[in-house]
Amino acid sequence: MKNKAIFLDRDGVLNHEIYDYICTIEDFEVLEYQIPTLKKLYDEGYMLIIITNQGGIAKGRYTVETLASMHQVLYDKFEAQGAKITHAYFCPHHPSVSVDCDCRKPKSGMLLEAIATYNIDPSLSIMVGDKPRDVEAGNGAGVKGILIAPDEPISYEKIKEVLAS
Secondary structure, three states, rough: EEEEEEEOEEEEOOEEEHHHHHHHHOHHOOHHHHHHHHHHHHHOOOEEEEEEEOOOOOOOOHHHHHHHHHHHHHHHHHHHOOOOOOEEEEEEEOOOOOOOOOOOOOOHHHHHHHHHHHEEEEHHHHEEEEOOOHHHHHHHHOEEEEEEOOOOOOHHHHHHHHHOO
């Protein structure tokens, strides 16, 4: 049996969007109001998987270790409310300083890797993001997308509506 997932962009969806690279743990503010909705979906059997571009790594603005510390904050806040983030996929590349890659959204490489690794059925899954490239990356992997405004609360009803369509 295949799994189902809620794929989530990070900046502007799970943490406050500051319209620049989040380079320090002090600037990383989790949007805790997102957790109850995502916990409800987690309780229904959805894996919670982060899909995030982190081009600041390629640009030398922060390190993989700093990113791991930020993600640990997310994991801990979710687990404290009874939900678990399965995995955080990130693209460390940026087109201005890196080679072209298949992982940077709007390409679908991170989603395709997650789908293969966790035996996920794309037709039972959703990608939530605050930029068109998030939805495009989802669609490229056969996953329906939902576009929200930066820092907008995720709507459980909207997710269920899109899944049913």
